[in-house]
Amino acid sequence: ELFTAIAEVEHLLETHKRIIDDLDFYIDKEEKRLSTLKRHLNLYKREHEKAMEDIPNYLGNPINAFTLIKRLTTDLDHIEDSIKIGTEYIKNITMNHEDVKYPALEDLTGAAQALTRLQETYHLEVKDLSEGLLNGVAYSSPMSAGDCYELGRALYNEKDFTNARDWMKEALRKLKEENVPYAFTEVDVLEYISFSYYLLGDTRSALEWTQKLLAVDPKHSRAKGNVPHYQKSIAEEELRLRKQRRGETGEEPPEEKPAELSAYAKERKAYEALCRGEVDIPLAMSKRLTCRYMTENHPFLRLAPIKMEMMYLNPDIVMFHDVISDGEIEMVKRMASPRFRRAVVHDPKTGELVPAHYRISKSSWLKDSESEAIARISRRVSHMTGLSMDTAEELQVVNYGIGGHYEPHFDFARKRENAFSKQGGNRIATVLFYMSDVAQGGATVFTELGLSVFPVKRAAAFWLNLHPSGEGDISTRHAACPVLQGSKWVSNKWLHQSGQELLKPCNLEYQDESMIRPIPRPVPKTSR
Numbered sequence: 102e103l104f105t106a107i108a109e110v111e112h113l114l115e116t117h118k119r120i121i122d123d124l125d126f127y128i129d130k131e132e133k134r135l136s137t138l139k140r141h142l143n144l145y146k147r148e149h150e151k152a153m154e155d156i157p158n159y160l161g162n163p164i165n166a167f168t169l170i171k172r173l174t175t176d177l178d179h180i181e182d183s184i185k186i187g188t189e190y191i192k193n194i195t196m197n198h199e200d201v202k203y204p205a206l207e208d209l210t211g212a213a214q215a216l217t218r219l220q221e222t223y224h225l226e227v228k229d230l231s232e233g234l235l236n237g238v239a240y241s242s243p244m245s246a247g248d249c250y251e252l253g254r255a256l257y258n259e260k261d262f263t264n265a266r267d268w269m270k271e272a273l274r275k276l277k278e279e280n281v282p283y284a285f286t287e288v289d290v291l292e293y294i295s296f297s298y299y300l301l302g303d304t305r306s307a308l309e310w311t312q313k314l315l316a317v318d319p320k321h322s323r324a325k326g327n328v329p330h331y332q333k334s335i336a337e338e339e340l341r342l343r344k345q346r347r348g349e350t351g352e353e354p355p356e357e358k359p360a361e362l363s364a365y366a367k368e369r370k371a372y373e374a375l376c377r378g379e380v381d382i383p384l385a386m387s388k389r390l391t392c393r394y395m396t397e398n399h400p401f402l403r404l405a406p407i408k409m410e411m412m413y414l415n416p417d418i419v420m421f422h423d424v425i426s427d428g429e430i431e432m433v434k435r436m437a438s439p440r441f442r443r444a445v446v447h448d449p450k451t452g453e454l455v456p457a458h459y460r461i462s463k464s465s466w467l468k469d470s471e472s473e474a475i476a477r478i479s480r481r482v483s484h485m486t487g488l489s490m491d492t493a494e495e496l497q498v499v500n501y502g503i504g505g506h507y508e509p510h511f512d513f514a515r516k517r518e519n520a521f522s523k524q525g526g527n528r529i530a531t532v533l534f535y536m537s538d539v540a541q542g543g544a545t546v547f548t549e550l551g552l553s554v555f556p557v558k559r560a561a562a563f564w565l566n567l568h569p570s571g572e573g574d575i576s577t578r579h580a581a582c583p584v585l586q587g588s589k590w591v592s593n594k595w596l597h598q599s600g601q602e603l604l605k606p607c608n609l610e611y612q613d614e615s616m617i618r619p620i621p622r623p624v625p626k627t628s629r
């Protein structure tokens with residue numbers, strides 16, 4: 102699960118370096134297979150050099166991360182195969198280095214899925230990505246035909262046939278341009294494209310691409326066998342449609358009504374538009390948003406007022422600026438990284454904590470007692486929020502991986518989950534420290550409110566998750582958008598209900614009911 106945090110992917114560069122050293126040696130020994138091997142080596146070197154110039158920036162780019170993992174999985178397999186044929190000396194590169202980390206197939210798949218997630222969320226074109234462009238600007242090294250092919254294969258194996266087909270088409274285009282030998286052929290690519298079409302239910306296109314394949318390799322037996330099968334199913338479909346038009350089937354012709362979006366699809370659309378920064382909060386509200394120095398809540402603040410920026414009113418969402426120092430950030434990262442575990446979520450069916458595709462990050466927890474710096478951060482949270490830390494959770498430190506994200510969720514537990522009953526009640530408030538800027542993507546977005554908050558290093562977002570009645574406030578639903586470029590670090594401090602009775606007295610009210618309902622739906626600026 103290296104792909105789930107950028108910090109972990111950094112270790113792969115050591116591994117990467119070992120491969121370079123070995124290949125250098127091997128090439129001296131054996132000239133025959135050098136043409137293929139040297140091509141690999143040069144690519145490894147070139148990319149490694151680029152990586153070393155600015156490691157976080159290099160690995161923060163999901164294409165670089167994907168191709169790095171590919172170079173250490175499938176490409177490495179090919180390299181090993183080619184080496185095994187002739188040499189006595191290097192039988193198996195990976196066996197020579199048991200002390201370094203190797204990514205697994207799961208990492209390749211994770212990185213491939215991250216790329217399609219970014220493609221979909223940020224409306225990126227396959228061709229731009231494969232040329233290493235983002236909004237017309239250089240984003241990564243261009244991808245090779247082999248990169249596109251392996252990406253397509255990883256997606257095909259995960260049954261994402263639409264994206265697999267598109268990446269295979271790109272592999273085909275590049276293959277014709279590049280003219281370098283690969284372990285796969287044009288025919289292999291054509292077969293993936295036609296079979297993806299077939300599995301997507303587009304038999305006509307499947308047939309069309311199979312015929313292209315047979316033009317290249319007329320003896321291909323699987324393709325030859327599929328042609329009559331495709332033709333038959335196309336003929337049957339035509340007959341069925343003709344009968345239906347004549348009203349002979351007894352079936353009702355399908356009603357032409359616009360497809361209703363499911364609640365999930367609607368939220369997804371709002372989430373993605375917010376991630377792209379396409380949604381503005383209503384003008385009437387933005388006029389009322391202010392910035393000020395906060396001196397209340399604690400006498401300490403009179404000496405060191407906190408810069409407070411209102412991001413949203415009712416529910417109030419605020420950003421406190423410069424509330425964690427660079428030194429503290431480095432310290433928190435250093436303490437948290439060795440204990441990183443893949444982030445988990447509550448499985449409502451079993452009540453267990455499990456990893457999930459909708460939350461891709463690594464995290465760990467830091468106690469106040471571990472260091473004065475952590476205790477100081479907790480005290481600052483108390484000053485900022487005016488709330489008691491007696492029942493607060495430990496500091497959760499999070500680093501998002503390649504395309505890392507956290508889909509829309511509530512921070513509070515729903516009644517039926519009752520997950521916090523023993524922990525001083527539900528999570529009354531969230532303080533979210535941003536411990537890095539994020540070059541592109543990675544916003545925190547509130548899907549019910551239509552608010553995007555872009556990370557600002559050293560700042561912290563703060564909001565209440567519960568109504569004064571103690572009921573969860575559903576308008577606080579939020580998400581962490583996929584990281585498009587960079588490594589995103591945040592820390593969460595969750596405050597619980599117990600201990601706040603005198604500071605935030607509960608009552609039977611919802612927060613300012615008249616203003617809060619109905620919840621304004623975000624309106625995307627552009628429609629798809």
Ligand SMILES: O=C(O)CCC(=O)C(=O)O
Pocket residue numbers: 499507512533543544545546579580581582591593
């Ligand atoms: O990383 C973010 O922007 C939000 C994280 C979050 O919502 C969470 O960890 O609960």
Ligand SMILES: [Fe+2]
Pocket residue numbers: 510511512579
């Ligand atoms: Fe959250």
